Amino acid sequence: MKEEFNIISNLIEENTRVLDVGCGNGDLMKFLQENKTKDIRGLEISKEKVQNCLSKGLTVIEGNAESDLKQFPKSSFDYVILSQTLQAFLNPELVINELLKVGKKVIVTIPNFGYWRVRLQLLFKGTMPVTENLPHEWYNTPNLHMCTIKDFYNFCSSKNIKIFKSIALKKSRISEINKSNLDYKNLDSHLGIFLIES
Amino acid sequence: MNKNIDTKKIIISNPLKLDCGKEINNFPIAYETYGELNSEKSNAILVFHALTGDQYVSGKNPITNKDGWWSYVVGENKPIDTNKFFVICANVIGGCMGSYGPSTINESTGKQIGTDFPIITINDMVNAQYELIKYLEIEKLFAVVGGSMGGMQVLQFVTNFPDKAKLAIPIACTSSHSAQNxxxxxxxxxxxxxxxxxxxxxxxxxxxxxxxxxxxxxxxxxxxxxxxxxxxxxxxxxxxxxxxxxxxxxxxxxxxxxxxxxxxxxxxxxxxxxxxxxxRAMDYFDLSKQYKGNLSDAFKETKTKFFVISFTSDWLYPTSENREIVIALNSIGADVGFVEIESDKGHDSFLLDVPSFLKTLGDYINSTYKVINERRI
Structure with a gap:
């Protein structure tokens, strides 16, 4: 978690306007507030988590990214963050489009379904993968649209979404993803972090 | 009612032009305060009461001998802790707890004003209460808070006086009274x-x-x-x-x-x-109409931080109407938080013992107070 926060924080310029979509209990918001910018908002669907955020004094709105991002004006945030949530939406493509409208830049992090440990479980055990990063069973997972680093990379190029920076994370090891090492990073990373723009 | 009340009262001598066109002056505003104003005058919270409320927010109401109407929220060690905050609440004009209203005695006739009293609006109520804030010499309130009609007054207050409150918490209210209301x-x-x-x-x-x-x-x-x-x-x-x-x-x-x-x-x-x-004042309330149909314009000047709260079972001022306020604020990039609290207690939830409401409200107010004070230092 900490490594992901650090990477995200390093992608953000100081004193900019940030929206964290699916902000959970506000841990990333707190982290960024202490390190980067005071001007940060959150959107979260769970009442309980919204209440936890508000209790910490964080500015969070209860709402659903698929329907409630519309209310923010175009380019009203310097950065919009979607941390490990894309796979849980009914319509990830719509959400990405909304994020790109609201934010000048968008940071998306993706639990990589192409990670070798994940692949091995399906290959050898023959069961849906359960890992530290993807802890749910097939019958109770909130993740409707799992994807790989390569899937997201290809998605961006097919939709003409500019990738400014793409970073792979394995344990605490950070590396850059590019066209030539994509297949390897897709196999050897548990998380992909993308800084994109429409 | 009016007769035997021994209440804190000031007489507003400045003329107040009402929305109906009439002008009033030398009229009384009855109010109550709780806690102490600190030396920087940075801990004042103005609470607005609802339709049948009054200035007796907390403690014993001397008229009814019952607990004040917001005793769950305001008091020592309550979510709005009077050990820490200076809480002010005034009886609205039009009311019957000492402020200028239809039961006020007309001195020239010795009789109650009755329906000779002018029609008043939420805007008029708020403008009258602002005179009290001036009288108390408070340059900037830490917060304005209220539920139901009190929430409407919160919205009107920050609209009329965009730089007079750091934090605004409208609860279970609307920006425009619906046909059903x-x-x-x-x-x-x-x-x-x-x-x-x-x-x-x-x-x-x-x-x-x-x-x-x-x-x-x-x-x-x-x-x-x-x-x-x-x-x-x-x-x-x-x-x-x-x-x-x-x-x-x-x-x-x-x-x-x-x-x-x-x-x-x-x-x-x-x-x-x-x-x-x-x-009648509630029915006439339509903040977006005051701004030619664009609610966002009402808040255009605001630097205030907002926290909007609604309740799941409130069908009088439902979540959808509270959300409209949030949407209007978001569309101008205002600092707004929002939550819909789970409760079976209907619109009255904001007055009752609803633990998740009380906790969220209290924690939010306290942590925001801390953050704002830290920033100042």
């Missing part, structure tokens, strides 16, 4: 005016009171403050002090007895004309 208010007013003792609003001249009408108004309104589920769980079809139906029109059911009781205690503490005037 107006309909229920009209029902209440018609009940009062249909009472033969109303005498066109001059009942006090005849030593009369339209108690029956006012009680019916209260009973109807009270239903709108609860939820269907809450009513069913609390009362169901339970009978009142009897084992079987009596085949008559007495209060067979507990819910009937409950509503009759609510009506009867209400008339002892509330003036029928005040009920007419205040419900």
């Amino acid at each position: 107006i309909a229920f208010n009209e029902l209440g007013r018609q009940a009062i005016m249909a009472d033969s003792k109303w005498e066109n609003g001059f009942y006090s001249n005849y030593k009369l009171n339209p108690d029956k009408g006012l009680a019916v108004a209260r009973m109807a309104a009270h239903i709108t403050y609860l939820s269907e589920k809450g009513l069913q769980e609390k009362f169901g079809r339970k009978l009142q002090d009897r084992d079987s139906l009596r085949y008559g029109f007495e209060a067979d059911f507990q819910i009937e007895s409950y509503l009759r009781y609510q009506g009867s205690v209400f008339v002892d503490r509330f003036d029928a004309n005040s009920y007419l005037y205040i419900t």
